[in-house]
Amino acid sequence: GDSVTQTEGLVTLTEGLPVMLNCTYQTIYSNPFLFWYVQHLNESPRLLLKSFTDNKRTEHQGFHATLHKSSSSFHLQKSSAQLSDSALYYCALGRNNNNAPRFGAGTKLSVKP
Amino acid sequence: NSKVIQTPRYLVKGQGQKAKMRCIPEKGHPVVFWYQQNKNNEFKFLINFQNQEVLQQIDMTEKRFSAECPSNSPCSLEIQSSEAGDSALYLCASSLQGLSQNTLYFGAGTRLSVL
Numbered sequence: 001g002d003s004v005t006q007t008e009g010l011v012t013l014t015e016g017l018p019v020m021l022n023c024t025y026q027t028i029y030s031n032p033f034l035f036w037y038v039q040h041l042n043e044s045p046r047l048l049l050k051s052f053t054d055n056k057r058t059e060h061q062g063f064h065a066t067l068h069k070s071s072s073s074f075h076l077q078k079s080s081a082q083l084s085d086s087a088l089y090y091c092a093l094g095r096n097n098n099n100a101p102r103f104g105a106g107t108k109l110s111v112k113p
Numbered sequence: 114n115s116k117v118i119q120t121p122r123y124l125v126k127g128q129g130q131k132a133k134m135r136c137i138p139e140k141g142h143p144v145v146f147w148y149q150q151n152k153n154n155e156f157k158f159l160i161n162f163q164n165q166e167v168l169q170q171i172d173m174t175e176k177r178f179s180a181e182c183p184s185n186s187p188c189s190l191e192i193q194s195s196e197a198g199d200s201a202l203y204l205c206a207s208s209l210q211g212l213s214q215n216t217l218y219f220g221a222g223t224r225l226s227v228l
Contacts, residue, residue, distance in 0.1 A: 035216070044117075044204065044219040088154055094215070098168045100146055101217065103156040 002027045004093050004104035012110045019063075019078040021107045023091030026072060033094035034067050034074040035101065040087045048076075048089070081111045116140070117220035119205050120187075124225045126195045133191040134223040138207030144168070145188045146217060147180065150202040159203075162188065195227045 003026045013019060025032065033052045039045040049060040051067045051074065058065055063078045074091060091104040118137040126132045138145050147159040160170035162182040174180065182188035192199055202224050206217035 037217075044221045045217075046219065047216045050216065090156065098161075098163070100158045100161050100169055102158075103148075106154050106156075108154070 002029075002032075002093050002095070002099075002102045004091050004102050006089075006091055006104035006107050008107050009105070010108045010110065012112065013081045014112055015083055016080050019076070019081045019085065019109065021076040021089050021091075021109065023065075023074045023076065023104060024072050025074065025091075025093045027093060027095070029095045031096065033096075033101075034065075035092040035094065036063070036065060036074070036076050037090045037092060037103075038087050039090065039106075045088075045090065081109075083111050083113065085109060086111045117205055117207050117218055119203075119220035119223050121223060122221065124223055126225065126227050128196060128227055129194050131191060131193060132195045132199070132225055132227070133189060134203055134205075134225070135187040135189050136205030136207075136220055137187045138205070139218050142207035142209055142218070144208045144210060144215075145182055146206040146208070147174075147190050148204045148206065150204055150222070152201070156204075159190070192225075195225075197227050200225055200227045 005024045007022045035050040036048040037045040038048045049058045051058040054069045065076045088106050090106045092101045094101040116139040120135050144163050146161040149157040159174045161168045180190045202222040204222045206219045208215040
């Protein structure tokens with residue numbers, strides 16, 4: 001079945017440094033949809049960005065990600081971390097069917113002053 | 114603020130008791146999902162509905178949970194006999210279509226504690 005791997009459980013950064021959160025996936029489906037959801041403390045998860053186009057950069061709120069089907073990756077990046085970026089980040093995989101999106105285990109990003 | 118409304122926010126039950134939580138999806142969203150977020154913050158899919166019909170559910174849900182999404186009423190998820198391992202945040206989400214390519218809109222969750 002489908003799977004999503006987020007290798008880092010916790011990423012701790014100093015404010016101003018670049019952010020990169022890893023996401024790789026496995027699916028037999030040739031046209032997957034990849035998502036990043038963000039969940040701040042005591043809030044509900046919300047969509048940060050999503051993509052289904054190979055090799056096209058998607059941006060939102062200073063974050064960006066590019067779906068690379070050749071490497072089955074959808075890493076989340078930001079050039080300069082802010083204190084307010086501290087949150088849980090989830091990568092998720094969707095298909096063009098009724099199966100529920102598959103979520104990765106999540107990465108906790110902690111940005112320090 | 115989320116337009117998916119979940120009640121109650123907190124639920125405390127003893128082992129063996131029933132635990133029921135409700136969800137009102139965002140207006141116009143026919144598809145509802147239930148996820149369990151455990152203490153390690155991992156998401157486990159439980160069940161989803163399109164209108165009143167079950168689209169998909171996991172084995173655990175089929176055996177120990179009952180869920181429904183009646184027309185013109187909130188959706189509900191009920192654990193028939195709570196276990197300690199059921200302590201978690203239960204998240205309801207809705208979307209415009211059943212296809213998993215669509216964005217999920219989450220509620221604030223119901224935090225269940227089983228003593």
